[in-house]
Amino acid sequence: MQHPTPKVKSESDFVAQLEASNLHPLWDRFRTLTPVKPQAKDPPLLWRWKDIERFTERAVREAAIDDVERRALILVNPAFGGETVTTSNLIAAFTVLDPGDRARPHRHTFAAIRFATHAEGAATIVNGRRCEMHEGDLILTPPMCWHGHINESDHRIVWFDAANIPLIRGLDANFFEPGDPKANQFWQVDEGDEKLWTEPGIVGADIQHAPVHSPKYRYAGDATRRLLAALPSGPDGARTVRYTNPTTGEAVMPALDLYMSRLPKAQATRPKRTTCNMICLVVSGEGSSTVGEHTFEWSQHDVFSIPHWTWASHKAIGSNADLFIVTDKSAFERLDLLREELQ
Numbered sequence: 001m002q003h004p005t006p007k008v009k010s011e012s013d014f015v016a017q018l019e020a021s022n023l024h025p026l027w028d029r030f031r032t033l034t035p036v037k038p039q040a041k042d043p044p045l046l047w048r049w050k051d052i053e054r055f056t057e058r059a060v061r062e063a064a065i066d067d068v069e070r071r072a073l074i075l076v077n078p079a080f081g082g083e084t085v086t087t088s089n090l091i092a093a094f095t096v097l098d099p100g101d102r103a104r105p106h107r108h109t110f111a112a113i114r115f116a117t118h119a120e121g122a123a124t125i126v127n128g129r130r131c132e133m134h135e136g137d138l139i140l141t142p143p144m145c146w147h148g149h150i151n152e153s154d155h156r157i158v159w160f161d162a163a164n165i166p167l168i169r170g171l172d173a174n175f176f177e178p179g180d181p182k183a184n185q186f187w188q189v190d191e192g193d194e195k196l197w198t199e200p201g202i203v204g205a206d207i208q209h210a211p212v213h214s215p216k217y218r219y220a221g222d223a224t225r226r227l228l229a230a231l232p233s234g235p236d237g238a239r240t241v242r243y244t245n246p247t248t249g250e251a252v253m254p255a256l257d258l259y260m261s262r263l264p265k266a267q268a269t270r271p272k273r274t275t276c277n278m279i280c281l282v283v284s285g286e287g288s289s290t291v292g293e294h295t296f297e298w299s300q301h302d303v304f305s306i307p308h309w310t311w312a313s314h315k316a317i318g319s320n321a322d323l324f325i326v327t328d329k330s331a332f333e334r335l336d337l338l339r340e341e342l343q
């Protein structure tokens with residue numbers, strides 16, 4: 001579907017005079033201003049873990065943790081013209097910490113998460129709570145929550161990060177506050193109030209919490225895997241869990257919304273498209289995805305993007321495969337802009 005061709009043609013000197021007066025004629029740029037459907041700037045893209053991994057060693061050598069805010073390698077789609085963007089509204093990255101490294105405390109308005117891929121022995125401190133990072137654990141660092149990271153193991157640690165920095169930059173709504181890198185009390189904490197939110201289905205009746213974002217910061221990988229194993233398939237053929245705020249049952253954060261899908265082997269999911277954006281981390285297994293006109297074959301810890309309003313279908317090969325999926329869906333829900341279609 002296209003806009004009809006405009007019947008009115010303005011004299012170019014009239015348009016020039018309008019422009020010189022800081023005015024634009026709507027009639028000659030109506031099509032640009034009101035596209036008939038969303039048009040993602042970016043084609044889908046796959047980043048292979050083996051290509052990223054070879055840079056982790058050099059990142060450790062060249063960027064001392066005390067000299068940098070974070071030692072993260074951000075996945076970038078060149079379709080954004082050099083901007084640090086993975087797909088619209090979202091970035092994904094891998095962070096590298098050597099034994100003893102501490103990524104200093106800070107807080108900011110954008111929302112971020114970590115997903116533990118090779119992170120056994122690491123911990124993230126969020127608002128005075130120590131969150132361990134075992135295989136498949138998800139750690140939230142919601143807007144304006146203080147957070148820092150530490151590697152207390154004897155081996156190098158790498159985890160997957162995602163954040164809605166491009167969205168918040170587009171709105172020019174980011175605030176950033178550095179913490180004190182020498183403040184030992186920041187690191188000397190235990191699980192703290194995180195234990196108020198670890199029991200599914202029950203919450204403290206007198207615990208006050210304003211539900212802007214989830215009060216629970218750590219989502220254990222083994223709990224996610226247990227639920228995935230018990231779930232029936234959804235309409236697209238995959239079993240999918242949504243990480244939720246236990247006080248509302250809704251997304252964990254207003255503008256960052258997280259899922260895990262278990263794909264059945266050898267059977268492609270029904271193609272789906274949505275107005276929101278997605279980044280998929282392959283947590284386990286092998287398979288392929290057709291996103292728009294591109295087909296990718298992927299294996300563990302590869303990452304690929306599904307730009308908005310692009311048909312996507314996935315298939316596991318050999319055995320089941322799990323995809324951790326970062327989206328901006330909750331932001332679209334809040335703006336009443338979410339539209340989804342299934343073939």
Ligand SMILES: [Fe+2]
Nearest residue numbers: 106112141147
């Ligand atoms: Fe941060």
